[in-house]
Amino acid sequence: MPKHKIAFFDIDGTIRNKSLTESLFEILVQDYPYRGANEEKYLQLQDEISKLRKAYKSSGDEADDLFGEYCQKVVEFSMFALEKYSLEEVREIGRRVATEYRDHQDYVFSKELIKFLRQEGFELVAISGSPKFLVDAFVKEYGFSKGIGQEYIKDESAGIFKETEIRTFQNKHIFVEELLKQRTSGEFHRSDFFIIAVGDTECDFLMMDYADKTFVINPSLSFFSSIINFVRNNSPELCKLRYSKFTIISERKRRPIVQELYSTKDINGCFIEYGVEI
Incomplete structure (x- = not known):
């Protein structure tokens, strides 16, 4: 029986060179005036975002954490800035983020990967820590089958959006397995699926480990080192695969460099790790 093929994309940072929330931040500041009463907090959050952006851009090993x-601070600002906006207005803003920032911010490799996976019969699923209204707009624009994002509920009396307890920023593998179970008609067997994971930070690693094949887009040096250590520590198992579990993509100025990571035995029977640029 053929396996059900599903590709999970952590869409922030893997398809575009900006996260959905970063694009949302830009649109809100440029085009949508704050309607709430706490202008001081509105400006304070913008200042905190600016400082955090400078910090992570100039950081080394702490880049993923920062x-x-x-990103979480940008989300906090965005949902605060949307105070007094209607659900219809919020959905329209989400549509603008998905459509107006397309193509010129899309990674060349990711566009081709999406096209290839679709041709190969993969179901495409977006998973993100961004607000659900952004993920839904992205799914519609890019033709994915499903989107998993952070849910917010509007408090109509206060006019604000409140985050639900279910978090999608980390532990994405849990949401992956939940969806697989939904796609199972009888008893769930992980082996009935071939899973691809596409991510870019440490937060995506558990999802990558759960997957059969992984694409890592522009990883930080610390994350790349973590992947190398994982390959080294799991060499006996990875050697049995007929393919490289990890493909690393570095894309700058629309010029992708693709490298496959392998583990094999040398003439002395010792496991070694190496990369092949393709």
Whole structure:
């Protein structure tokens, strides 16, 4: 029986060179005036975002942690800035983020990967820590089958959006397995699926480990080192695969460099790791 093929994309940082929330931040500041009463906090959050952005851009080993903190602060600002906006207005803003920032911000490799996976019969699923209304707009624009994003509920009396307890920023593998179970008609067997994971930071690693094949887009040096260590520590198992579990993509100025990571035995029977640029 053929396996059900599903590709999970952590869409922030793997398809575009900006996260959905970064694009949302730009649109809100440029085109949508704050309607709430706490202008001081509105400006304070912008200042905190600016400082965090500078910090993660100039950081080394802490880049992933600082980027996560930065993204969460951008989300906090965005949902605060949307105070007094209607659900219809919010959905329209989400549509603008998905459509107006397309193509010129899309990675060349990711566009080709999406096209290839679709041709190979993969179901495409977006998973993100961004607000659900952004993920839904992205799914519609890019033709994915499903989107998993952070849910918010509007408090109509206060006019603000409140985050639900379910978090999608980390532990994405849990949401992956939940969806696989939904796609199972009888008893769930992980082996009935061939899973591809596409991510870019440490927060995606558990999802990558859960997957059969992984594409890592522009990893930080610390994350790349973690992947190398994982390959080294799991060499006996990875050697049995007929393919490289990890493909590393570095794309700058629309010029992707693709490298496959392998583990094999040398003439002395010792496991070694190496990369092949393709």
